[in-house]
Amino acid sequence: MPKQYWLMKSEPDAFSIDDLAAVAQEPWSGVRNYQARNSMRDDMRVGDEVLFYHSNAKPAGIAGLARIARTAYPDETQFDPESDYYDPKATRETPRWFMVDVQFVSKFSKILSLAEIKSHAHLFSADFVPVRKGSRLSVAPVSAEDFRTAVQLAKSKR
DNA sequence: GCCAACGTTGGC
DNA sequence: GCCAACGTTGGC
Numbered sequence: 001m002p003k004q005y006w007l008m009k010s011e012p013d014a015f016s017i018d019d020l021a022a023v024a025q026e027p028w029s030g031v032r033n034y035q036a037r038n039s040m041r042d043d044m045r046v047g048d049e050v051l052f053y054h055s056n057a058k059p060a061g062i063a064g065l066a067r068i069a070r071t072a073y074p075d076e077t078q079f080d081p082e083s084d085y086y087d088p089k090a091t092r093e094t095p096r097w098f099m100v101d102v103q104f105v106s107k108f109s110k111i112l113s114l115a116e117i118k119s120h121a122h123l124f125s126a127d128f129v130p131v132r133k134g135s136r137l138s139v140a141p142v143s144a145e146d147f148r149t150a151v152q153l154a155k156s157k158r
Numbered sequence: 159g160c161c162a163a164c165g166t167t168g169g170c
Numbered sequence: 171g172c173c174a175a176c177g178t179t180g181g182c
Binding site for chain 3: 009011055056060114134135136138
Binding site: 033034035133134135136 | 162163164165166
């Protein structure tokens with residue numbers, strides 16, 4: 001399968017691009033959306049490239065790049081009654097939620113804000129998640145073209 | 159804090 | 171299987 005591209009959202013108050021840089025690699029636990037899970041479980045491959053998006057941030061936008069370092073395996077937090085992400089319907093025999101490992105690649109010198117992305121919406125496909133109204137997917141596929149465009153835009157900033 | 163958009167749940 | 175109610179996401 002050719003390399004694929006993704007956008008993954010995180011609230012920087014909880015886990016930012018700086019946090020990812022500090023740990024180098026992180027299990028992406030806590031995803032509790034079926035579409036996002038299916039993308040991680042079925043489609044992500046080691047080496048896939050990721051736009052790391054800060055949501056609920058000032059400003060919101062793409063903060064840097066990451067890559068997939070490990071394919072999907074069961075998210076331990078679903079089995080932990082103490083966890084916010086506990087799922088009583090999940091069992092170790094039939095886990096419901098999966099996670100991948102995400103590895104830090106780079107932090108943009110300046111965040112590519114959502115406002116900037118929208119002001120250049122014509123450069124992106126209509127499917128590009130940040131320009132799609134009301135998109136709430138925490139993990140979403142991105143076309144190779146949109147990925148490249150986002151990286152170029154970010155790097156053209158100073 | 160507001161609220162639109164969207165996903166999930168559960169009654170029928 | 172439909173769909174209203176509800177909860178959450180996420181930009182502003």
